[in-house]
Amino acid sequence: MGPRRRLAAALLPLPARRGRGPGLGGALLGAALLGGVLLAAVRAHPGPDRDGEREGDGAEPCRACRGLADSFSRGLERTEHEGFGGGNTAWEEEKLAKYQHSETRLLEVLESVCAPSDFACHQLLEQSEEHVEQWWFHERQQHPDFFQWLCMDRLALCCPPGTYGPDCRPCAGGPRQPCSGNGRCDGDGTRRGTGLCVCSPGYGGPFCAECGDGYYEASRNKSHLVCAECYRACGRCTGPEDSSCLRCKRGWMLHEHRCIDIDECGTEMAHCRANQFCVNTEGSYECRDCSTACIGCMGAGPARCKKCNKGYWRDGAKCLDVDECASAEEPVCTGAQEVCENTEGSYRCVCASGHVRRDGHCVEDKPPDAPEKGFFDDVTEDEVVVLQQMFFGVMICALATLAAKGDMVFTAIFIGAVAAMAGYWLSDRSDRVLDGFMKGR
Structure with a gap:
């Protein structure tokens, strides 16, 4: 049953099934359209095929087929006791054959065989469509095991167990x-x-x-x-006891059926780097770093050094740090306001107390000189506005004096200045400035 036949079957004018809402034809049409979308997605994003599988995934084709067959069998169980659901059973059995062996039941089973996102299953189902039809309509009675018939006999993807x-x-x-x-x-x-x-x-x-x-x-x-x-040290044994060893694991040696740890550090079996020392462990050994005071060592700490490192001196068996700041005949830090500070194995030059390093020199640690302030630097914005008003007031008084002498030009200027000031003081800005000034802000 190819895609065209399946879609045609979905469009048959079947009677609506009881308790299922829309008619079966509409439901099958939706399933067919969804199947077309999923198959298109499978072609655009194909899963692993039999020829292009990753190494180690040899069981994937069989596993996919087994999953499809198992899902198909569950669908058969789910629809085992269902029917067409129409009102005229005799008509259904005569015209559409029995539901148990009908194409309608096959379509309903195939609707839910593959999960929507399982592209490999959809691809395999598309490739196996004719085989599924063949089994459903012609081979079902003679070969009831769908998995064996499809996955072993027809597609040759699986074998019998063993x-x-x-x-x-x-x-x-x-x-x-x-x-x-x-x-x-x-x-x-x-x-x-x-x-x-x-x-x-x-x-x-x-x-x-x-x-x-x-x-x-x-x-x-x-x-x-x-x-x-066996006991943990035994490679071969006759029982669980430590005395039942026949052969030892690496790092152990057999003595009277017991495995004794080999001290690799006391033999030539251990291989550590020049500035490391060996520590024996059960069945093996570890290499650990020497102290920074040492050039080569026989164990941990500055008292196990073979030679003292630069910046250290030997006091008996121990390598001690050299205080370069105290032992030098001449000052080791010669920069202005520099002092010597001893460190482990060395020293460093730092700035004296109250000084910091700037541009490679030690200078006194104080904030840079601030520029001198101008006369109006600390004047606030509101104070500037008040000063402007005072200036305009003085100008208006001068103009009023001149206007009083009868000069028409100064009289006109005076009237204009008064009108401008009146407009300014009646504005919202002047109200806010005056309010702030009166409150001392």
């Missing part, structure tokens, strides 16, 4: 109990893999039928082997 590879060959140890039940077969159940055993911790051998290093046989019968862990 087999692997293109020809489904038996895994190591046989298909009934691969790897003796103590590991997994590489490629088990897929058309990929090597068929070799990957043993569980504690087991080894080509069929995982032996105990691995550090383990011993706690019990064994014809079909099962139980391995338990």
